[in-house]
Amino acid sequence: MKSPRILALGVLALCSLAARAQIGLPAYVPMRIDQTVEAAYPRKLVAIGLKSGAASLAIAVDDDGRLTDTLVTAYSHPAFAESALGAVKRWKFEPARVHGAARKSKSDITFRFELEGVVVVTLTPITYGELVHFKIAPDSEAYSACTLAQLDRIPNPTKIVNPVYPTQMARSSSGGHIHVEFYIDETGRVRMPSVSRETDEASEELSAAAITAVAQWQFDPPTAKGKPVLVLAQQDFNFKPAAP
Numbered sequence: 368m369k370s371p372r373i374l375a376l377g378v379l380a381l382c383s384l385a386a387r388a389q390i391g392l393p394a395y396v397p398m399r400i401d402q403t404v405e406a407a408y409p410r411k412l413v414a415i416g417l418k419s420g421a422a423s424l425a426i427a428v429d430d431d432g433r434l435t436d437t438l439v440t441a442y443s444h445p446a447f448a449e450s451a452l453g454a455v456k457r458w459k460f461e462p463a464r465v466h467g468a469a470r471k472s473k474s475d476i477t478f479r480f481e482l483e484g485v486v487v488v489t490l491t492p493i494t495y496g497e498l499v500h501f502k503i504a505p506d507s508e509a510y511s512a513c514t515l516a517q518l519d520r521i522p523n524p525t526k527i528v529n530p531v532y533p534t535q536m537a538r539s540s541s542g543g544h545i546h547v548e549f550y551i552d553e554t555g556r557v558r559m560p561s562v563s564r565e566t567d568e569a570s571e572e573l574s575a576a577a578i579t580a581v582a583q584w585q586f587d588p589p590t591a592k593g594k595p596v597l598v599l600a601q602q603d604f605n606f607k608p609a610a611p
Contacts, residue, residue: 398428398472399461406454406478406486409446418482422447423493423511424455425550426476427559430469432460438550438558440475440597441493441511448510451478473561512550512597519593522551522586522600530576530604537609543570545577545604553595555586570606577604 412420422442427435437455442448455476463472475492498511515521549560560581562574581602588595 396464398463398474401459401461402454402488403459404454404457406450406480406488408480408482408484408486409444409450412444412446413482417444420444420447420480421477421493421497422451422480423475423477424448424451425473425492425559426455427471427473428460428462429471430462432462432469434458434460435471436559438552438597439510440550440599441498441509443498443507443509445508445510447478447480450480451476454478473559512599513589513591515598515600517591518596518598519590522555522589522598524584524586525555526583526585528580528583530573530580530606532573532576532606534609536572537606540570540573540606540608542606542608543573545570545573545606547577547581547602547604549581549600549602551586551589551598551600553588553597555588557582557584557586573604573606576606577602 420443423440425438425440427437429435434456437452439448439452442451462469464470474490477489477491477493479487479489481487493511498509544566545562546566547560547562550558552558560578562578566574589598590596
């Protein structure tokens with residue numbers, strides 16, 4: 368049985384036309400979201416004169432469509448993140464499917480708020496330009512996940528689990544390069560490891576092995592200017608086939 372894996376939403380590979388015709392099912396159907404609850408414009412921000420804002424979340428959904436994890440990755444004001452998070456936790460989801468089989472998936476969602484009551488939801492993270500715009504305001508409370516370059520130091524790993532590369536797979540596989548993206552939260556916990564379409568396309572089995580391992584890693588809390596922060600990180604794995 369293949370190990371479970373989480374794939375970044377919207378980046379699974381499409382199969383060939385011949386294979387699609389043979390299976391008779393769409394190669395890939397992305398996660399569907401039923402916005403059963405709308406995110407409301409935070410009333411307390413009206414009083415301080417904020418007329419617009421945004422918040423981004425990363426979410427993970429299992430193969431039954433259950434929301435398994437949520438992570439705030441950026442906002443122009445924490446109240447926007449609170450509103451977005453409250454709405455998402457009450458939404459309904461249909462899992463992503465590959466040839467009809469349900470799959471775990473990870474997605475970025477951005478809420479763009481307008482005082483007039485318009486809330487636009489997109490399956491993309493907030494752009495750097497938008498966040499810079501919001502930070503121009505005096506005493507801004509804007510926030511976003513850090514990059515490794517912005518940290519005081521690279522987080523020290525306290526637990527590393529190596530990917531399991533079964534002997535039979537090593538003998539039959541030509542190996543491969545697997546790139547895993549993940550967050551390290553303020554406590555040092557790994558959140559939402561995922562692979563790109565290209566990585567999964569190269570080898571489903573190796574992608575699963577890499578993600579399963581990274582999900583178990585732990586780090587000292589990452590810090591920037593002395594304060595614990597959320598950071599986006601990456602890890603590369605090179606699987607080599609067994610010698611003949």
